[in-house]
Amino acid sequence: MASNRPAPKAPYAPANAGTQTFGYGAYRAEEGPWEEWNPTEESVAPVRGRHRVVKQRGGFARSSTVLGVGVIAAVGAGGMASADTGRPPVALSLPDLPSVGSLFDDGSADTPEVATTALSSVAVASGTDEQGADAGEALRSRIMAQAEQQQGQADSRATAAAVAAAQKRTADAAARAEKEAAAQAAEAKEEAEAAAEKKAEQKRLAELARQYTLPTSSYTITSTFGQAGSMWSSGYHTGLDFAAPTGTLIKAVHSGTITEAGWAGSYGYRTILTLDDGTELWFCHQSSISVSVGQKVSTGEVIGRVGATGNVTGPHLHLEVHAGGQATGIDPMAWLRDKGLNP
Known part of the structure; x- marks a missing residue:
């Protein structure tokens, strides 16, 4: 390893070099004194290699x-x-x-x-330490404040969304409740109207029942309207049959006028009672007739007796109803029920 050159010797020796001693009684050049030497680039050669x-x-x-x-x-x-x-x-x-x-x-x-x-x-430096700490604390405070503000905004949005959802649920529930209430009110109204109509109909039928009556008593329904069979010339039954013993009283179903009374072929002895609205009631197969044409009768008045005249297989009352005097009859069972009667 290279080292720096040793410094050159002093350019002169002191005047009293022969007499002054250093340490050992004799002057030696390496013991000084020396003058101050400041190495410069010119005076010190460059050193090569590691140093x-x-x-x-x-x-x-x-x-x-x-x-x-x-x-x-x-x-x-x-x-x-x-x-x-x-x-x-x-x-x-x-x-x-x-x-x-x-x-x-x-x-x-x-x-x-x-x-x-x-x-x-x-x-x-200590002053700078305090300034840095203050700046860091201020920055930290700003960051925390911003974070708290953002969290508060998020919480506010979440709260607003929850409130809106709750309000929507409440509104939906109220709408459903209102709809159900309206449906229940409509249903109750319909029921009330139906009950009122039923009550009115019952009242009407009760009043009609006082005005109408069944044509006979102690009977049995044996044939109904529209029933098919070869025993009837039309191929089906055109009236309602009340089977009863011969001589059972036949009464006027409603007040009206006798428009026919006598023999009618396959119907036997027949009486026709015409009501004020033009409806004709045919009482057929009678054993006897108690009224005459043009006679006014009232509800429940006797007009004849049950028999087996005409085309029959046994004693019974054959009742037909012709609305408006038409040739084709209607169902007597339905007509009687409409008048408050239940055969």
Whole structure:
């Protein structure tokens, strides 16, 4: 390993060199005195190869590497102090760093021991520390305030959505309840109307029942309207048969006028009672007739007796109803029920 050249000898010796002694009674040139020597680029030849650089006391080691590391450490120690651009520049205080040579120590014994300071101990001045802490705390406060504001907005939106959903559910429930109530009211109204109509019909039928009566008593219904069979010339039964013993009384179903009374072929003895609305009631197969044509009769008045005259198989009353005097009759059972009677 190359080393620096030794310094040249002093250019002169003191005048009393022969008489002045240093330590051992005789003058020796290496003991001085010397004049101050400051090596310069011209006086010191460049050294080639590996060499050591002795630490320059009283200043920083002139190395961009060490200086860069120190600046990074200082900025790291400063933290968030530089976050506030409105603050004055931060003053850095660097420690006394070891020489560049110590960074490249190869373990030689002649390397001087140099006290070193850890880069982590580099810090910003106390005033700057307080400013950095204040700036960091202010930034933290702003961040927390913004986060709280955003959370509050989110909570408000969630609350508003929940309230809107609850209001919608309430409105839907109210609409359903109103619809159900309207349906129930309509149903109740319909039921009330139906009950009123039924009551009115019952009243009407009761009044009609006082005005109408069944044509006979102690009877049995043996044939109904429309019943098919070969015994009837038309192919079906045209009236309603009340089977009863011969001589059973036949009464006027309603008040009216006798328009026919006598023999009628297959109907035997027949009496026709015409009501005020033009409806004709035919009473057939009588054994006897008790009224005459043109006679006015009232409800329940006897007009004849049950018999077996005409085309019959036994004693019974054959009743036909011809609305409006038409030749084709209608169902006597339905007509009697419409008048409040139940054969």
